[in-house]
Amino acid sequence: MTLASMARKYEPRKAPAARVATSAMIASLAAEGYETVAAPFGHALVEAAKKDARIVGLSADLSKYTDLHVFANAMPDRFYQMGMAEQLLMSAASGLAREGFIPVATTYAVFAARRAYDFIAMAIAEENLPVKIVCALPGLTTGYGPSHQATEDLAIFRGLPNMVIIDPCDADDVAGMVPEMLRHEGPVYARLLRGKVPTVLTRHKPDYRFRLGKAQMIREGRDALVISSGIMTMRALDAAEMLAADQVDVGVLHVPTIKPLDVQTIVTEARRNGRLVVTAENHTVNGGLGEAVARELMLAGAATRFRMIGLPDEFLEAGALPTLHEMYGLTAARVAERIKGWL
Amino acid sequence: MNASPRPSVLANMSLELRAWNIRRKALLMGEVQGQGYVGQALGVADVLATAWFHAMDYRAEDPEWEGRDRFYLSIGHYAIALYAALMEAGILPEDELETYGMDDSRMPMSGMASYTPGMEITGGSLGHGLGIAVGAALGLKRKGNPAFVYNLMSDGELGEGSTWEAVMSANQWQLDNLICIVDFNNQQADGPSREMLARGPEAPKWAAFGWHAQEVDGNDLAALVAAFDTARALTDPKPRVIICNTRMCKGVDFLEAREITHFVRVEPDEWAKALAKLDEGKPQ
Numbered sequence: 001m002t003l004a005s006m007a008r009k010y011e012p013r014k015a016p017a018a019r020v021a022t023s024a025m026i027a028s029l030a031a032e033g034y035e036t037v038a039a040p041f042g043h044a045l046v047e048a049a050k051k052d053a054r055i056v057g058l059s060a061d062l063s064k065y066t067d068l069h070v071f072a073n074a075m076p077d078r079f080y081q082m083g084m085a086e087q088l089l090m091s092a093a094s095g096l097a098r099e100g101f102i103p104v105a106t107t108y109a110v111f112a113a114r115r116a117y118d119f120i121a122m123a124i125a126e127e128n129l130p131v132k133i134v135c136a137l138p139g140l141t142t143g144y145g146p147s148h149q150a151t152e153d154l155a156i157f158r159g160l161p162n163m164v165i166i167d168p169c170d171a172d173d174v175a176g177m178v179p180e181m182l183r184h185e186g187p188v189y190a191r192l193l194r195g196k197v198p199t200v201l202t203r204h205k206p207d208y209r210f211r212l213g214k215a216q217m218i219r220e221g222r223d224a225l226v227i228s229s230g231i232m233t234m235r236a237l238d239a240a241e242m243l244a245a246d247q248v249d250v251g252v253l254h255v256p257t258i259k260p261l262d263v264q265t266i267v268t269e270a271r272r273n274g275r276l277v278v279t280a281e282n283h284t285v286n287g288g289l290g291e292a293v294a295r296e297l298m299l300a301g302a303a304t305r306f307r308m309i310g311l312p313d314e315f316l317e318a319g320a321l322p323t324l325h326e327m328y329g330l331t332a333a334r335v336a337e338r339i340k341g342w343l
Numbered sequence: 344m345n346a347s348p349r350p351s352v353l354a355n356m357s358l359e360l361r362a363w364n365i366r367r368k369a370l371l372m373g374e375v376q377g378q379g380y381v382g383q384a385l386g387v388a389d390v391l392a393t394a395w396f397h398a399m400d401y402r403a404e405d406p407e408w409e410g411r412d413r414f415y416l417s418i419g420h421y422a423i424a425l426y427a428a429l430m431e432a433g434i435l436p437e438d439e440l441e442t443y444g445m446d447d448s449r450m451p452m453s454g455m456a457s458y459t460p461g462m463e464i465t466g467g468s469l470g471h472g473l474g475i476a477v478g479a480a481l482g483l484k485r486k487g488n489p490a491f492v493y494n495l496m497s498d499g500e501l502g503e504g505s506t507w508e509a510v511m512s513a514n515q516w517q518l519d520n521l522i523c524i525v526d527f528n529n530q531q532a533d534g535p536s537r538e539m540l541a542r543g544p545e546a547p548k549w550a551a552f553g554w555h556a557q558e559v560d561g562n563d564l565a566a567l568v569a570a571f572d573t574a575r576a577l578t579d580p581k582p583r584v585i586i587c588n589t590r591m592c593k594g595v596d597f598l599e600a601r602e603i604t605h606f607v608r609v610e611p612d613e614w615a616k617a618l619a620k621l622d623e624g625k626p627q
Contacts, residue, residue: 056485080481083515085508088474092512095478098463099486103478119505122468123475127456 020320029141029321031198031234037171040197041134042070044178045104049075055182056096058082058105060089066106066136067194086116093131094123102130102182109135109150109191117156120187125162128186138167138191138230139282140311140328145318151311154258155287157189165258166190167230167282167289168210170200173256176210184212191230200234201254215262217269221251224276224339225269229255229289231330232280232309238332239339248340251275261292267300276305276342280335285310307342309335358564359626361431362392366594366621368427372443372450374614379444379452381617382598382607384424386562386589387495387526391428393567394493394524398575403433406460410490413479415464417472417496418526422454425462425495434461470503472496473523477509480518480582491520491575498527502540507552513582514553521582522574523554526561528589532605549584561587595620 002010049055049071061084063069072079080096082089086107093103112120112135124131135150142148157163164184168174174193181188201208205218218233219240226236233254240250253269255262270277270293277297279290290308297306311328325331329338369384395401399412416425426443429435435449442448449459453467464475476494483490500506513521527545529536537543549556555577559566567587574583591607592598595617598607609617 082512083508085512087470087505088477088508088512091471091474091505091509092478092481095475095480096482096485097478098475099479099482099488101482101485118468119471119474122465123471126465 020323029193029198029231031200034198034200034203036196036198037175038196039067039070039194040171040175041178041192041194042067044175045071046074048179048182049078052102052182054100054102056080056101056103058089058093058096058103060084060086060107060111062107062136065108065194066134066192068104068106086111087119090116090119090131090133091123094119094129097124097129097131102132104132104134106134106136106192108148109138109153110148112189113150113153113156121160124187125160128162130185130187132181132188132190134190134192136192136194140316140324140330141231141282141321143319143321143324146315149316151284151316152287153189153191154281154283154289158259158287158292162186163259164188164212166212166256167258168193168256169230169233169254171197172199172201172208173210177212177256180210180212193231198234200237204237210256213257213260213262215253215255215257215265217251218254219250219252221249222273222275223249223343224278225251225253225272226278226280226339227253227255227266227270227289227293228280229258230282232282235330235332235335236280239336242332242336243339246340248343250339255289258289258292261296263296266293266296267302270297270304271302274304276307276339278307278309278339278342280309282330283310284313286313305342307338309338356396357626358392358396358568361396362388362564363594363621363624363626364431365391365424365427367618368430368437368440369423370595370614370618370621371440372423372426373609374618375441376444376452377611378609379423380420380606381423381609382530382591382604383421383526383528384427385593385595385598386528386591387421387424388427388593389562389564389567390495390524390526390587390589391424393564393571394495395428395432397568398571399493400490401432406434409488412490413463413476413492415472415476415479415492415494416454416462416466417464417494417500418469419453419455419465419467421495421497421526422450422452422462422466425454426450426459429459429461432461435459469497469500470505472500473506473509474512476521476523477512477516477518480513480521481516483520489520491522493522493524495524495526498525498529498536498541499531499539501525501536501545510549510552510554517580518582519577519580523582523584525584525586526589527586528591530591530605545586549586553581555579555581555583556586557584558586558588561589562593594624
């Protein structure tokens, strides 16, 4: 008996006319028209570690895929290869933190959020230990399918007391968040962009600098305000440029710290001149930035016209990442199209 | 890693009497709540007496002294037993005994690091202690601190996959400053551990994972002392495990004889009887 949810696997397929490869996990995120920086996380961590002997790095067989190999190569005696054991990774990081160190533990977002959650919750967050959990492949940034697509990581960690959550947009954010997350005294979950990471924010706003807990206006706009985090800020900025050509004026408020949320800035900007408010996140629409913003706007009585862009409440398909971004509405063109439709 | 005898304040008291005191305090706490994991506490009292009054180095007046041996209670529900040991060691005041499990007590039913002096980790979600101990042992080595990390876990925790991740890691890093103590009372929530995932053989399993493994009668103080001494004195760069076969409710015969369960039911009128029974066996 074939389950209805499995029936499609018996439908034969033909090779497409144009070949599009499934994006490998080591691939960098495509961002046309932007300069890139190689491994900004690894290099920023090495710089921070030079100044603070308490910083140590750990990975669960994914240092090369989280840019932690840069740190491991620069400071081999401060790197712990914990093997393919994520529960141990988090527990051992907890033990090192108890002994006065600042452990930076890396893996993929799915493995931290799903597999190691109890260990993050009880061995790290419950005691507010300064473990920094930095995870590659956030949201939909791989075509490997649900096993590697962390589409609900923000929802999971938002429910965890003490946990600070960062969703960086670009190389500047990634490099900028490193010293700030290390300075923070409690646990941090940071989504990671790795490999060749585009530089986006300073091109749109030259004096931009990541500040933990702060939302920042990157672009002003009268007709609509996009409140976004992570790579969706990049998409929103590109969409705003497209819409400007159509005389639609879109502002972008970048919210790289998901928790604690910069409620004051979000509410103030959402209230300004009654413009359409749209949240945009590389995450399921359940329990992420969109719902967090919706709550604050509702509590403040600031919700006027409100819409959400995010991933659907589904296990996503496998395939080439650009195809998937198009399919699920994460491209700049799709974002622009939807905003225009809502105005 | 101080092998010298315990400080003078603790001298002149036999381990037998320490273990008896731990049992008695645990029963008194159980009586306060009318319930508790007294079966486990009575069973593990000899192990705790050996750890706290023979093997470990610590300063009662400074529970976070950097040179202390770390004691991790992975099994949060054994807190009643560790509270008794911590009182006996002078780390917790005995006059708080009657607050056990009460609102605003420093001694909640399940052990938590933020509540209790001497409680190093928050246990309770099982299979956590050994992995945390691996990290602490790595951290102590990084600091050049010669202290040991002791992790007390239960036979039930042998079923958690995370335990075996930590077992492999301790071997990988050759953590000779890590001593794991397994309280094997063969009793889990739903029945005997040997009928769950601890079919065994246990000591050979740990040895095959690269550990120095000993299996002893966990209610035989002389055997425990010898095992702890061996574990501490070993020069092999291996993590050490002592599997302690213990008997639930040890020291109170009518509870020992009762059909053994994870959560021993003690009727309201039985606490005094249990204390009287324990008192009959008070060591000289």
